[in-house]
Amino acid sequence: MNILHICADPKPTEESATKQLAVAFFTKIAQLSPDTNITNVDLYENPPPYLSYQAIRGFWYPVFIEGHQPTELESKEGAYAIEQGKLFNESDVVVLTVPMWNYSAPGILKSWMDQVLSPSVTYNLDKTGARPLHRVKRLVLLASSGDTFKEEDPRDSLSPLIRDAFQAVGIYELSIAWADGQYEFIYSDSEQRKAMAVEAADELAEEIAEELGSAVS
Ligand SMILES: Cc1cc2nc3c(=O)[nH]c(=O)nc-3n(C[C@H](O)[C@H](O)[C@H](O)COP(=O)(O)O)c2cc1C
Numbered sequence: 001m002n003i004l005h006i007c008a009d010p011k012p013t014e015e016s017a018t019k020q021l022a023v024a025f026f027t028k029i030a031q032l033s034p035d036t037n038i039t040n041v042d043l044y045e046n047p048p049p050y051l052s053y054q055a056i057r058g059f060w061y062p063v064f065i066e067g068h069q070p071t072e073l074e075s076k077e078g079a080y081a082i083e084q085g086k087l088f089n090e091s092d093v094v095v096l097t098v099p100m101w102n103y104s105a106p107g108i109l110k111s112w113m114d115q116v117l118s119p120s121v122t123y124n125l126d127k128t129g130a131r132p133l134h135r136v137k138r139l140v141l142l143a144s145s146g147d148t149f150k151e152e153d154p155r156d157s158l159s160p161l162i163r164d165a166f167q168a169v170g171i172y173e174l175s176i177a178w179a180d181g182q183y184e185f186i187y188s189d190s191e192q193r194k195a196m197a198v199e200a201a202d203e204l205a206e207e208i209a210e211e212l213g214s215a216v217s
Contacts, residue, residue, distance in 0.1 A: 001212045002037045003029065004091040008098045008109035010044045017144035017179040017194050021201040022097045025142060028205035033213030039087055048084070048111040052077045059118035063125050084112065085121035089134040092212055096162065100145035104157040113165055123169045132170040138208060139166050141176045142201055146183035177201035
């Protein structure tokens with residue numbers, strides 16, 4: 001099994017609830033499925049460029065303009081997307097480690113998505129819809145937030161962003177472990193909330209290792 005781990009949190013692990021969920025998840029994967037190949041991409045170490053005009057021309061114009069051939073410059077501007085798209089396409093599971101910022105994802109993750117979720121990179125697009133070039137079966141969102149959130153809370157623009165963007169490229173299995181209520185100065189049960197989310201991340205890893213661990217290599 002190949003797992004691609006995209007981390008969009010700049011804080012050190014000891015200060016980051018989200019990264020602590022990732023530690024729990026990957027510790028369990030390593031225990032139960034030691035053959036798993038894990039590729040870690042720390043977006044703060046290797047920041048994605050904003051999608052440029054030339055990259056849009058290179059990836060999107062062939063969809064709309066028959067016969068459009070990407071120029072040398074358009075191809076050059078698409079290099080980050082191609083490199084990350086290759087990692088994505090080779091993965092069975094993608095794990096996103098994402099703190100909630102302004103009710104959504106940090107901009108750095110959105111930049112990565114704008115690059116990787118491009119036509120001809122991770123899927124082909126025509127009038128019949130998107131046809132995946134990837135083999136990703138499961139998407140895992142490890143998240144945390146300062147405030148508490150109920151399921152389908154209208155303020156949550158993080159999980160709908162992730163769900164919709166990845167569904168559009170053919171990934172329908174989204175699992176979430178979410179440490180909410182992490183504003184300790186407001187919520188006296190922050191630690192319990194984090195512990196519950198750590199347990200959820202651990203259980204998710206168990207489920208995935210059982211389901212996919214030996215099924216794919
Ligand atoms: C720039 C920024 C924006 C934030 N926006 C929100 C928000 O909209 N809603 C919320 O509940 N918490 C918000 N928070 C709080 C974080 O989601 C919370 O502290 C979370 O636990 C951070 O995860 P981390 O410790 O893993 O980095 C924000 C924090 C930062 C730094």
